[in-house]
Amino acid sequence: MTDNITGRLSLHVPEPEVRPGGKPDFSNVTIPEAGSVRRPEVDEDPEQMRDLAFSIIRVLNRQGEAVGPWAGSLTNDELMEGLRHMMLLRVFDQRMLMAQRQGKTSFYMQHLGEEAVSCAFRKALVQGDMNFPTYRQAGLLIAGGYPMVDMMNEIYSNDADPLKGRQLPVLYSSKEYGFFTISGNLATQYIQAVGWAMASAIKNDTKIAAGWIGDGATAESDFHAALVFASTYRAPVILNVVNNQWAISTFQGIARGGSGTFAARGLGFGLPSLRVDGNDYLAVHAVAKWAAERARRNIGPTLIEYVTYRVGAHSTSDDPSAYRPKEESEAWPLGDPVIRLKNHLIQVGAWSEERHVQMEAEIRDTVVAAQKEAEKHGTLHSGGRPSMRDMFEGVYAEMPPHLKRQRQQAGV
Amino acid sequence: MTDNITGRLSLHVPEPEVRPGGKPDFSNVTIPEAGSVRRPEVDEDPEQMRDLAFSIIRVLNRQGEAVGPWAGSLTNDELMEGLRHMMLLRVFDQRMLMAQRQGKTSFYMQHLGEEAVSCAFRKALVQGDMNFPTYRQAGLLIAGGYPMVDMMNEIYSNDADPLKGRQLPVLYSSKEYGFFTISGNLATQYIQAVGWAMASAIKNDTKIAAGWIGDGATAESDFHAALVFASTYRAPVILNVVNNQWAISTFQGIARGGSGTFAARGLGFGLPSLRVDGNDYLAVHAVAKWAAERARRNIGPTLIEYVTYRVGAHSTSDDPSAYRPKEESEAWPLGDPVIRLKNHLIQVGAWSEERHVQMEAEIRDTVVAAQKEAEKHGTLHSGGRPSMRDMFEGVYAEMPPHLKRQRQQAGV
């Protein structure tokens, strides 16, 4: 507490512990031991779970063992599949980053360090459920089996782009794969997810929805709209907050303010609010499954904060060395999600270094093959591209006269 | 918890306990005994005060005694003045309601049952502080000594209206009296209050701000903006929520959802969040003073929920008998603020029934005199009125050419 000795007010402006040139310091981040956080029943009174908003649910310990009440939600085969998804996403990111640098597209956003969140979450949902993602959850598509080549076509805005070149790279859309069309505007989709879930409840359906938002975007007002509506109508929705510590150059303290955690935001709405180790594939899955069960049993919404770290730049337009120490990601105390899951699988005897190296090679080949396939259809500035006609289509179901006039004027 | 036996979802839509025809029932409202809620130090850690968001701070007990740690913030003389303010406001409301019925103005909004909130709050602020009120805090003006005749001039939109007929009745403005121009749009001013307070802190000033919002309007997104900014910059602001149980025809459960109280909304931001008996002049003042001290000592913002009841209609356009039992206000367990303060003053020997009757008459005369004075300047449809020229002024500091052209066209 800042007390006011002079009798004069002053403005408090939060600052991160360190800036470029300083030594990374996460000593203020309290990391509870894996397995130490209890697992309430899904229908327990949320008022009795407030502690979960201030701790971190973790399953994998330092030895790579899965421990505690949240362990055991997945088989080893499922975990191996999960490892594969994360590795696919990572290689996909590398290739697309490079493609952007080569001028094959205008823009890209990567997931480095956060792969577990969307990949593990997806496995807690079923066909028919709907995600309302931000730009940093491509793992939902990859773990959901969406064709990678279509993702690339979208990124290249080529003539096979399912979105006809209309959207910025990475703003995918696929109803079939439960992936709502991504908006460039932050937070708008959080309340849409709640509306979708309400509709499912109105129709006495069984499907549930999941909203996604970043730590920075929780400050947006639609975050509030979503929590109010979800709380009032007990919508079957999972409200995910991916706290990767940064919002472009702004550290999470600016959005979080005086609340200890982002999960705490749910407490004022009577929502179960859980914090989970976002770099622990097993923990993410277990918590997502718990929340999905709550939603599907019509008990109500859940808020989940994934504690993770954005290792890469915000986007290809960003250079983080201007605002945070370069070595900060290495100091991040929750480690790397791929390595942690790999070590666990080795620890339980289901995996080995050799098989891992093999899989790395195989994945590289898969991604490169998809890329070759996509590039056959062209890249942003060369080869096939969506037409000017495509630009005029789809504003409405039926093209109104004024647009027809304009299309004619444009000569297409 | 609604469990899902059929495996099918269903939508939960909250409903008030009773509707017209039913018997009023407030048995679900837990009213703690007066004096029973502790009073923490203003610089205590907010995390240690969470209980205050789920209780109700009360000072006046059934016997009219002032009890407990929140008692004693005002002298008897100050309390007598407070009684007078509340009675003034009540008579003012009666006269203006009648004036509206007589066609002297278009619209009016009363405070019946909620007088203590704004009247007592105002006495915790000092000259230079700034309120950002809604339409139901005229007590801030009355307790602040603003000329009643000017309020009436505004309501009548007559030629002495300080706002030149531009604003709807009751949307007053007075910088001098620390009363920010009221917006017709809900919640917008909550974040403006925070901005004002931040400015005071930026300038190392000593002034503080207060934001005002209704239970229903807490659902608006600007409520979130205000809490985020207040929490992050520890702005010297008091964030008031007047929970009068209704938002036009909508009961508070629709805005509140699954959180037990509106005060709880502050918990997710790490703000001290207090609930207070809004019909208890002493309790309102004590809590407001506590929060004002916190702000002025640069410790940070406070959220206060005033638990009260809107006894009258929402506005002169509303008829509450269509959506709630007529007798509900009588069943309201926190009583009437005027009677409770009167009883207290009688109990401590500072007041009597006779003096009260005398004061009633005196206040009536005062208000009627002001009304006569105001009506000399005209009422909405008769007598003096602001001119068409006034309509064109004040859009900008300097009238731009296109407006001059329009004014000319209008022939004024």
Add this chain to the structure above:
Amino acid sequence: MPRMTMIEAIRSAMDVSMEHDDDVVVFGEDVGYFGGVFRSTQGLQQKYGKTRCFDVPINESGIVGAAIGMAAYGLKPCVEIQFADYMYPAYDQLTQEAARLRYRSNGDFTCPVTIRMPTGGGIFGGQTHSQSPEALFTHVCGLQVVVPSNPYDAKGLLIASIENPDPVIFLEPKRLYNGPFDGHHDKPVTSWAAHPLGEVPAEYFTVPLGKAVVRRPGSAVTVLAYGTMVHVAEATAEETGIDAEVIDLRTLLPLDLETIVASVKKTGRCMVVHEATLTSGFGAELAALVQEHCFYHLEAPIVRVAGWDTPYPHAQEWDYFPGPARVGRALREMMEA
């Protein structure tokens, strides 16, 4: 045929739509048990249940955002914004989300949402209960903008809007709710009972979007109007004796340019009237289009009579409102030009 006020016609439109299609849901502030502050949804909750007609938290962005999510699921929400003046918090959801879903997703997700809002002045509502924000929607591709001027159209257009596969902004001139209002605020109030367009079929019918209608044929000048101003224009034509052709646009986006151009080519003169603030109002677009398409037929400049470029004041309501006196003066001046 039954006679209806505009409120009754709007209510009836929602009623038959809900009857006709289980996917139609209705919600908004005070819309459920109470039936709306203008009573437009009265009885719907009782008839269709709490999960198809309900109250919401006061959050316009939430209302529209939730409606978009529901529409993406497959419902057809018809929501109410209590006053058009309160749509601003929802402006992002309306213009960047509802209007964009189809385009953004190449038709994978669509947004059949209808957003009703009472609009316009004439009830001493001051700055925040009187606005006409149509031009803030007509600039947004992906939206459709409808303004009925009478009970018959209100019902038929609202049903068509709810059925429409894309988002529709449905602006209801609140001064017309209980009677046709021609701007003579000092004359006795008339009711819809006596007006031919107060006759409204009880059953399901539609009035197509995108089609204007000539309300009063004439040869001297074309007056383009919508909502309340249709009645002002008609009355002014009668009172001035100027043989104006009054066109009720009904849908502003997409616009029925054909009907407009045919009329202006015939009359050689064009006036646009609206209640909204002049600058960058929808009248600007109309004037721009008319001069573009009828340049060689125009005998005089196109004149716009509109709300002044000030907020809608309380006391000076009738100074602000472009009533028959102002429209009449402008018409006479135009005929002299």
Add this chain to the structure above:
Amino acid sequence: MPRMTMIEAIRSAMDVSMEHDDDVVVFGEDVGYFGGVFRSTQGLQQKYGKTRCFDVPINESGIVGAAIGMAAYGLKPCVEIQFADYMYPAYDQLTQEAARLRYRSNGDFTCPVTIRMPTGGGIFGGQTHSQSPEALFTHVCGLQVVVPSNPYDAKGLLIASIENPDPVIFLEPKRLYNGPFDGHHDKPVTSWAAHPLGEVPAEYFTVPLGKAVVRRPGSAVTVLAYGTMVHVAEATAEETGIDAEVIDLRTLLPLDLETIVASVKKTGRCMVVHEATLTSGFGAELAALVQEHCFYHLEAPIVRVAGWDTPYPHAQEWDYFPGPARVGRALREMMEA
């Protein structure tokens, strides 16, 4: 005189304003330590401290709402919305609050806030990093709308905006930040270093709001433009050999009608060009005004060349952008009319 890019000029405007007046504060998303995603505020926090230049939570309504409160207190906030496409959540605060304080309170409270936002396309930003929403502001009385087209004006106009006692929407054509762009996206990028308007005084100076300027005198046709389109218009005039008079409006609200009318009366022809979507764009208001004031001087219909009525697409950026080819074709057609 120093040479500046438009970014440098904007930064310099804030710098000298903060130097000159302690009440000027600057904030926005990523604006503090980092200096803004376009680097417009780089160095200001270091120079003036954390309480005069700081980062904010990502909430545009909060940014503008807080700025309004600060302005009511007596400060002069100059805030950044990261992209104009993200101003929509703040639209209520901008149009119903900032624009209304003075009027509502009869001058008791005022709102000297400047809201900067990068606008326009040309950087492959897709639907949500390319918009030109000026017409959504020009319809709102109480606001002023400024769009500079070069570093000199950007600095002078921004200082004038910060000084101005009423709210100013300051739209920065982002494609001009680092060089004058004439729409020839396939030609090498040029820098401001070689452009006469890249010369900008280091010190405090203002360019008055509400004054347009003739960028290229001509006699055949008047072209009304602002922002990036000024350069497109100039280039097209040269390339087509059509002697167009190119007017850079600089301020859209209030508009310098006098300069426009004088030019059109001289040339007898008028074209309006803008990047924003055609329907209900600011070009509509310009066309409406020009035909109203110059009707008897016009030899041909006023033509608008603008962005299509579609969202700003990613891949088809140069199909959407009204570049020299489209403007040139329209100019030639117009001269034949």
